[in-house]
Amino acid sequence: MRVLLSLILLTTLSQALPFSLVKHEGATGNGPTLFVIGGIHGNEPGSYFAASILAQYYTITKGNLWVIPNLNHKSIMMNSRGINGDMNRKFADIDENDKDYLIVDELKKIITVKGYLIYNACLPPCSWIENMIFVLFAVISMPIM
Numbered sequence: 221m222r223v224l225l226s227l228i229l230l231t232t233l234s235q236a237l238p239f240s241l242v243k244h245e246g247a248t249g250n251g252p253t254l255f256v257i258g259g260i261h262g263n264e265p266g267s268y269f270a271a272s273i274l275a276q277y278y279t280i281t282k283g284n285l286w287v288i289p290n291l292n293h294k295s296i297m298m299n300s301r302g303i304n305g306d307m308n309r310k311f312a313d314i315d316e317n318d319k320d321y322l323i324v325d326e327l328k329k330i331i332t333v334k335g336y337l338i339y340n341a342c343l344p345p346c347s348w349i350e351n352m353i354f355v356l357f358a359v360i361s362m363p364i365m
Contacts, residue, residue, distance in 0.1 A: 238323045239293065241330070242275040244285040251283035255331070258288065260307050262295025286330075291323065 258271025271289035278285060290296055295303050304319040314324050 237326055239288050239291050242287045244280040246280050246282045253284040255286045257291055259290040259292050259296050261301045262292055263299050263301050
């Protein structure tokens with residue numbers, strides 16, 4: 221029953237969000253959370269490659285790892301920094317008619333749920349390997365409770 225309820229909840233959440241959110245949580249779910257956001261700019265493949273590798277292959281033993289590997293999916297598909305403008309500049313203030321409003325608004329809701337160490341993987345011209353090094357440094361630097 222618990223598994224079925226989890227699957228229903230995950231299916232509902234994945235349909236509700238305009239991006240993929242992958243959660244790797246330790247056995248207790250307690251401890252610090254590293255939140256990695258990749259693909260905010262579609263022309264920076266190092267960010268979404270690194271985040272995708274983390275989301276797919278990383279095993280967590282303590283604390284939590286939340287990953288959005290492809291925040292700005294349409295811009296990734298077009299290999300464009302931002303087909304609707306620079307998404308980085310929209311978090312402080314965004315018009316409700318902006319085509320990125322739903323993405324930015326949903327991400328802001330997730331970020332405000334609890335405290336995170338947030339890594340926005342978008343440091344051009346970094347390769348995915350350089351982004352992984354930054355993320356892994358952040359992981360080993362996190363205090364584990």
